[in-house]
Amino acid sequence: MKNLSFLDKIFYLLNSLLATLLLLSYLLPFISPSTIPFFAVLSLFVPVLIIINLVFFIYWLIKLKKQAFLSVFVLIIGWFFSSPFYKISSRNSYLNSDLKVMSYNVKAFDLFTNKKDSTSNTGYDFITDKNPDILAIQEYYQSTKIHLSYPYKFIKRKNDKGKFGMAIYSKYKIINSGSLDFKGTSNNIIYVDVVKKKDTIRIYNLHLESLRIKPNEENFGEENSEKLLKRVTNSFEKQAEQTKLFLTHEQKWQGKKIICGDFNNTAYSWVYNQIAEHKKDAFIIAGQGLGKTFNYWFPMRIDFILTDENAIINQFKSFSEEYSDHFPIQAKVNW
CATH class of the missing domain: 3.60.10.10 (Endonuclease/exonuclease/phosphatase)
Structure with missing residues (x-):
């Protein structure tokens, strides 16, 4: 943080907050809305949190800052433990009996x-x-x-x-x-x-x-x-x-x-x-x-x-x- 400009410090604080929210969202599938209804609202915004964290990662990567590790770490966890946000490949076969x-x-x-x-x-x-x-x-x-x-x-x-x-x-x-x-x-x-x-x-x-x-x-x-x-x-x-x-x-x-x-x-x-x-x-x-x-x-x-x-x-x-x-x-x- 010492080597960051004032604006970048603000960006990193915002980045930290949104990365934390994305990390917390990985718990959503295991917590019933009947238990914590307010927390369930976060499920609607997971795609936005993924996109924003991806933008932050690219931003810090371009500037060659180690702060890029925060978002990429949270995104990698989601890649393995959360539903996929984007599918790269598809299956496109069929049978007459389908x-x-x-x-x-x-x-x-x-x-x-x-x-x-x-x-x-x-x-x-x-x-x-x-x-x-x-x-x-x-x-x-x-x-x-x-x-x-x-x-x-x-x-x-x-x-x-x-x-x-x-x-x-x-x-x-x-x-x-x-x-x-x-x-x-x-x-x-x-x-x-x-x-x-x-x-x-x-x-x-x-x-x-x-x-x-x-x-x-x-x-x-x-x-x-x-x-x-x-x-x-x-x-x-x-x-x-x-x-x-x-x-x-x-x-x-x-x-x-x-x-x-x-x-x-x-x-x-x-x-x-x-x-x-x-x-x-x-x-x-x-x-x-x-x-x-x-x-x-x-x-x-x-x-x-x-x-x-x-x-x-x-x-x-x-x-x-x-x-x-x-x-x-x-x-x-x-x-």
């Missing part, structure tokens, strides 16, 4: 015409073009304008008179379906059992408690920060309760399974860690790049496709088409 699964939060279909696209393409055209065997939709809204042609489907509305809910479309016969029916929320988890040749595969579609943060809308940032923090921490607590309900239900099914949906939380969270335990994450196995699934200024991966440990994931894609505030994700799975 099950192609797409998960998509469509935001009630209200953005299914791409305003940036000069053509007449819609989100329905996009789904038809990708032609998934299984389509799991979060934030479904019943409408006569929906153009999805599948022989089988399970749609669960929040109530009999409402139009909002969740849906699973399938090319394969659905022999069983159900819902966990969360109380006091519009979020839910539904599931179906589909038969593909001699296999019965369970498909879960998750939409965990929403944080109700809409950064692209005009009122974002105007709300009292204390109220915003309280609402977000309450949402994390609800996510923890919903996760426990899901795990209790899921443990009763010992067969082949795929879990997909909008977790409203990142891969650095307790929620993800609990659900992904003893499973394969399609992005980690076969994805490439940042895997961004939410349309925000920094990369947030909050939508997932997970499988049982015996599954073979041959391909994973996160698309960039802006028909919703989420990006669709797709995986090819086999056993």
Whole structure:
């Protein structure tokens, strides 16, 4: 510190604080939001902390300062003990017998015409073009304008008179379906059992408690920060309760399974860690790049496709088409 200018001393103090926060974030997967709700908020900002620490490392490296070791040390720990922030290589093989699964939060279909696209393409055209065997939709809204042609489907509305809910479309016969029916929320988890040749595969579609943060809308940032923090921490607590309900239900099914949906939380969270335990994450196995699934200024991966440990994931894609505030994700799975 003695050989640093006053400005560099300020930078290093800031660097130390942010490196410490990143280091603490590695504990997030092991601490339930029910225990320390406030701490769970940090999971949303892990990608930002990684980027900032990388910038600090480059800054000190250019100046040939030993302070570069601080951020690189914390980043290396995360490389080995945390979910990957960036995937360099991908797996891009396929078999004719692969099950192609797409998960998509469509935001009630209200953005299914791409305003940036000069053509007449819609989100329905996009789904038809990708032609998934299984389509799991979060934030479904019943409408006569929906153009999805599948022989089988399970749609669960929040109530009999409402139009909002969740849906699973399938090319394969659905022999069983159900819902966990969360109380006091519009979020839910539904599931179906589909038969593909001699296999019965369970498909879960998750939409965990929403944080109700809409950064692209005009009122974002105007709300009292204390109220915003309280609402977000309450949402994390609800996510923890919903996760426990899901795990209790899921443990009763010992067969082949795929879990997909909008977790409203990142891969650095307790929620993800609990659900992904003893499973394969399609992005980690076969994805490439940042895997961004939410349309925000920094990369947030909050939508997932997970499988049982015996599954073979041959391909994973996160698309960039802006028909919703989420990006669709797709995986090819086999056993």
